[in-house]
Amino acid sequence: MNILQVSARLKALARWVKQSVQKNLNSIFVVLGFFLFWEAVVWIFQIPPFILPAPSTALSHLLFPRADANYRWSYHISSTVLAIGLSFIATSTVGILIAIALAWSKRLKEIVLPAFVFINSLPIIAIAPIILLWMGYGVFTNMVIAFLVGFFPVVINTITGLEAVEEDLLDLVRYLNASKLQVFLKIRIPNALPYIFSGLKICSTMSIVGAIVGEFIASDRGLGYIIINAQYSMNTPPIFSSLILISLAGALLFTLVSLLERILMPWTALEAEP
């Protein structure tokens, strides 16, 4: 690489970073604006906190110990973060491996995919209690529930990506007698990366839904547990504190996935050269 190319690449990268920071700045402003608006509405209309607490009230529940509802926030937060993280990692890993197996064997795909469609259309709220019955409380139960919610988009997207290879691109290695394994490793899997990442982005949201639903039903800890527990005692502010934390976790996970995408697919950063 000569100096001109290096500088061109650095410029492209800098442009991308700048653009994404700008984009995120905008959304941060939107979120801040939303919270200010919410705060103002609560103060102006004097809405009682058990109906809609102001964000500042929710925040104070998080930051200061209280006599009426003394949740150990750091314990519950770390428990939920762990559940979400493990769920996401397990769901995406297993989902991608399943998709590779199904794309490898057409026969297997024809048998298994309809079953997946069936599982995916089951309402998770309805089957979660059964899973609890079978497996008891614990992070693993949460992971199983999250998996059932989130595996489908990963599997479908990955299969699509593995199969969406130009016929000509296959000819390119076929005339060299490439083995099926080589076709997968050198062509199909890298070709599927953009599809896999869009699957993972959906999965990141689904993992959160799954983990929280799991905590509703099958846990004695975590933000999902707090929501249920606070609801029994009509103590609304901790519910909102939890909701804010959950959406924060969602945004964080999504950002991490996007970052990983950028790192694993450096060539896409160079598109749209002038």
Added chain:
Amino acid sequence: MHGNTPLLSIRDLKKVYKTRDGELEALGSVTFDIYPQEFVSIVGPSGCGKTTLLKIIAGLLPKTSGEIFVDKNQFDPSREVGFVFQKPLLLPWRKVIDNVLLPIEILKLDKRRYIEKARALLELVGLSGFENNYPNELSGGMQQRVSIARALIHDPKLILMDEPFGALDALTRERMNLELLRIWSESQKTILFVTHGIQEAIFLSDRVIILSARPSRMIKALDIELPRPRTMEVRSSAEFGVYSLEVYRCLELT
């Protein structure tokens, strides 16, 4: 003209596609020989089976009947053939140098031994300094040069090229023609070049094989005895005009 034995012999090659609406005779009957270090072009109207012919030679399609052999031995395309497709077909996730090295990986050869060669080939096609770029940073002409380097990396004897410059603008195409002649003479390869550009075929080739419309027959194999090395001036020579007219006549364009 050639005293030696052919690199590749094709005898009465036929291809019939089975389609939903019945059989489609893509190659009627094709017979010719290619000699070592020859540059042979195939011209013919589009749809006459030129791509089909190359794919059969490369082992990408089964033939319906006929023979393909080298020195009476069966022909192993994966070792003997380098294919340059109509589109560059570079893998967007691989840097230029790793695209060039793809055949080495597929053939399970020792990659370290070929890195220097890949660099040398990129220099040969005029792309030194671009080893670590991604394909989407290159122009169409540059991408096609990478694909030429990739077709040469495993040192095949025969390079098949399927309208490789068809998507390029006229000026780039002329430049690529000159480059190709230089690459051909420096690498001492045998090239079978498919095009529907009649001028291009005559300018590049030792021999132009003219195919009819489907079901294609060989109308003629025209020896081009223009002096080498060829420059742009040769295109305006009287002999060049005579050859062109001959090809046009064969294709019933006059």
